[in-house]
Amino acid sequence: MRYSQYYIPTLREIPAEAEIDSHKLMLRAGMIRKAAAGMYSFLPLAYRVLQKIRRVVEEEMDRAGGQQVLLPIVQPAEIWHQTGRWDVYGEEMFRLQDRHQRDFCLGPTHEEMITTLVKNEVRSYRELPLRLYQIQNKYRDEIRPRYGVMRAREFIMKDLYSFDRDEEGLNRSYEAMYEAYSRIFTRLGLKFRAVEADSGAIGGDVSHEFMVLAPSGESVILYCEQCDYAANNEKASAALPAKGEEAFLPCEEVHTPGQATVPEVTAYLGVEASQLIKTLFYQVGEELVAVLVRGDDELNDIKLGNLFNQPYRLAPPEEVAAQLDLPVGYVGPVGLRTKKVKIIADHRIKTMVNAVCGANRRDYHLRNVNLERDFTVDTFADLRLAKAGDPCPHCQQPLLETRGVEVGHIFKLGTKYSSALRAYFRDENGEEKPFIMGCYGIGISRIVAAAIEQNNDQDGIKWPVPIAPFQVLILPITSEQLATAEEIYRQLRAAGVEVLLDDREERAGVKFKDADLIGIPLRITVGPKGLAQGEVEVKVRLTGEEFRWPLADVTSQVLAYLAKNTPVVND
RNA sequence: CGGGGUGUGGCGCAGCUUGGCAGCGCGUCUGCUUUGGGAGCAGAAGGCCCUGGGUUCAAAUCCCAGCACCCCGACCA
Numbered sequence: 257m258r259y260s261q262y263y264i265p266t267l268r269e270i271p272a273e274a275e276i277d278s279h280k281l282m283l284r285a286g287m288i289r290k291a292a293a294g295m296y297s298f299l300p301l302a303y304r305v306l307q308k309i310r311r312v313v314e315e316e317m318d319r320a321g322g323q324q325v326l327l328p329i330v331q332p333a334e335i336w337h338q339t340g341r342w343d344v345y346g347e348e349m350f351r352l353q354d355r356h357q358r359d360f361c362l363g364p365t366h367e368e369m370i371t372t373l374v375k376n377e378v379r380s381y382r383e384l385p386l387r388l389y390q391i392q393n394k395y396r397d398e399i400r401p402r403y404g405v406m407r408a409r410e411f412i413m414k415d416l417y418s419f420d421r422d423e424e425g426l427n428r429s430y431e432a433m434y435e436a437y438s439r440i441f442t443r444l445g446l447k448f449r450a451v452e453a454d455s456g457a458i459g460g461d462v463s464h465e466f467m468v469l470a471p472s473g474e475s476v477i478l479y480c481e482q483c484d485y486a487a488n489n490e491k492a493s494a495a496l497p498a499k500g501e502e503a504f505l506p507c508e509e510v511h512t513p514g515q516a517t518v519p520e521v522t523a524y525l526g527v528e529a530s531q532l533i534k535t536l537f538y539q540v541g542e543e544l545v546a547v548l549v550r551g552d553d554e555l556n557d558i559k560l561g562n563l564f565n566q567p568y569r570l571a572p573p574e575e576v577a578a579q580l581d582l583p584v585g586y587v588g589p590v591g592l593r594t595k596k597v598k599i600i601a602d603h604r605i606k607t608m609v610n611a612v613c614g615a616n617r618r619d620y621h622l623r624n625v626n627l628e629r630d631f632t633v634d635t636f637a638d639l640r641l642a643k644a645g646d647p648c649p650h651c652q653q654p655l656l657e658t659r660g661v662e663v664g665h666i667f668k669l670g671t672k673y674s675s676a677l678r679a680y681f682r683d684e685n686g687e688e689k690p691f692i693m694g695c696y697g698i699g700i701s702r703i704v705a706a707a708i709e710q711n712n713d714q715d716g717i718k719w720p721v722p723i724a725p726f727q728v729l730i731l732p733i734t735s736e737q738l739a740t741a742e743e744i745y746r747q748l749r750a751a752g753v754e755v756l757l758d759d760r761e762e763r764a765g766v767k768f769k770d771a772d773l774i775g776i777p778l779r780i781t782v783g784p785k786g787l788a789q790g791e792v793e794v795k796v797r798l799t800g801e802e803f804r805w806p807l808a809d810v811t812s813q814v815l816a817y818l819a820k821n822t823p824v825v826n827d
Numbered sequence: 828c829g830g831g832g833u834g835u836g837g838c839g840c841a842g843c844u845u846g847g848c849a850g851c852g853c854g855u856c857u858g859c860u861u862u863g864g865g866a867g868c869a870g871a872a873g874g875c876c877c878u879g880g881g882u883u884c885a886a887a888u889c890c891c892a893g894c895a896c897c898c899c900g901a902c903c904a
Contacts, residue, residue, distance in 0.1 A: 268865065272838090273897055275898075365904070399902050734862060764864065766865050
């Protein structure tokens with residue numbers, strides 16, 4: 257491709273709206289333009305990247321037994337009513353009506369659509385397993401779209417749905433997808449990690465997210481170097497520390513005037529935050545529930561939500577005072593029974609000896625409080641937010657922390673949608689059974705942004721070879737070298753290399769700046785200095801390495817570099 | 828939805844306090860000179876100052892209402 261005939265509207269200045277690197281660079285490199293909040297046009301350079309990602313995804317989906325289909329983006333409300341999600345999905349769904357005032361939505365996801373399709377077509381276990389996927393735009397009216405295409409309201413997604421006859425089949429489908437995803441991100445040349453994830457409202461017991469690692473990522477990942485354990489911080493758990501060995505001391509009340517918060521109490525009494533029991537009250541449905549966590553722990557809202565399994569919120573102090581006559585800041589589990597409040601505690605409470613907690617009396621705390629002797633708990637659960645340094649739940653090694661961008665998520669759905677939509681098949685005994693389903697998503701457009709987050713510097717993007725819009729950029733310093741550059745261009749193209757020839761009548765500086773910005777992996781500079789010795793100057797964008805190659809070797813050297821830097825996954 | 832901020836040529840911004848010809852830098856176009864990391868000179872084009880209403884002889888500027896966009900939070904397969 258000739259630069260002069262290709263539309264790459266680079267910007268010198270950073271548009272004010274962009275916050276993170278990938279967003280700034282996609283705008284500056286002329287890849288995207290905004291149409292509305294969370295709605296973007298993809299320009300030629302970005303489209304090439306999308307196509308490359310798409311091709312790898314398609315190859316791996318096909319290899320894993322997937323068959324590509326294309327379902328309607330506009331979906332009738334009826335099927336959403338059947339699963340109850342027309343109401344559940346709420347404001348996040350783009351809705352519209354046709355001329356007959358019939359309700360439709362723009363598909364945020366396609367469980368309803370695909371399940372309806374399969375229900376009407378597949379009758380027998382003999383037709384299973386079935387793995388159908390598509391790549392198309394998805395629509396979610398996010399409350400707050402942000403970071404360019406990272407969290408857009410219209411985005412490109414690959415979604416595959418698996419239909420199996422039993423759990424065993426589902427497990428095979430799930431494993432096939434897990435492997436396919438690992439192959440995809442490896443082949444795309446991205447540093448990634450698969451982590452255990454919370455399956456959230458979509459249900460199911462097992463779920464993994466695929467994270468592209470980047471310090472600016474929105475998700476926090478905890479992982480163990482010793483074993484394979486890795487989870488996002490919504491899901492991560494830690495091994496329990498050993499219970500303290502000390503002898504129980506007699507419980508005593510101490511005066512702590514005006515000391516209501518954890519830092520205040522620890523400072524006033526000269527104890528560690530880990531010796532404190534925090535008591536929080538949540539309004540769950542109609543009742544107030546007491547939740548106990550160690551003073552140095554943070555409550556994990558996702559885990560708490562999964563436990564309650566209904567709407568809940570932190571009860572404001574006034575309500576606690578009004579309903580239970582308790583002074584927030586001086587509340588503790590001892591004697592709480594008399595209030596008929598359900599007490600839920602994080603597992604770590606079990607390991608505490610001679611703890612400190614509120615005395616349920618203003619300006620007083622209790623010392624040397626011990627489980628069983630002084631108070632009891634209704635339910636123990638893992639409720640704390642795991643953090644770096646915690647012991648790994650599998651091997652006790654300290655967990656490490658990193659950040660990532662979620663680019664893929666796989667779920668075991670079970671029969672949630674097939675049951676709701678009455679999608680059944682006949683098994684070998686002639687019995688009607690609901691399909692056992694799984695769903696598996698990849699954010700195609702998000703991968704572009706994630707790849708840039710992972711690979712950029714002050715000067716611009718540094719594309720990994722597999723997803724670069726072009727593999728090689730040829731940069732003649734002046735028009736004097738254009739003929740030589742054209743010749744190299746011709747040879748490389750003949751060898752099947754994707755080349756961008758910067759044939760613009762611009763000064764060298766401008767071309768260098770744009771080259772760095774758009775980040776083509778190999779830059780071949782054709783200038784008088786090199787040509788005097790029959791050589792071109794080569795710079796590797798990713799590493800900054802520089803070489804001199806004799807003119808005659810350019811094609812073979814380029815092919816060797818590309819081969820070496822295109823990850824291959826063996827069958 | 829709560830809080831904060833911003834809307835002025837394609838991009839980045841000044842002007843608004845104290846009403847009086849709409850400006851600067853970059854980019855774009857033309858010409859000349861230049862040509863190894865965003866060149867110089869000369870000239871030119873390009874504006875519903877977010878929208879609507881109000882105050883005023885006069886509004887980018889003051890007042891009212893609305894809209895859009897960005898950030899923080901809540902929310903979110």
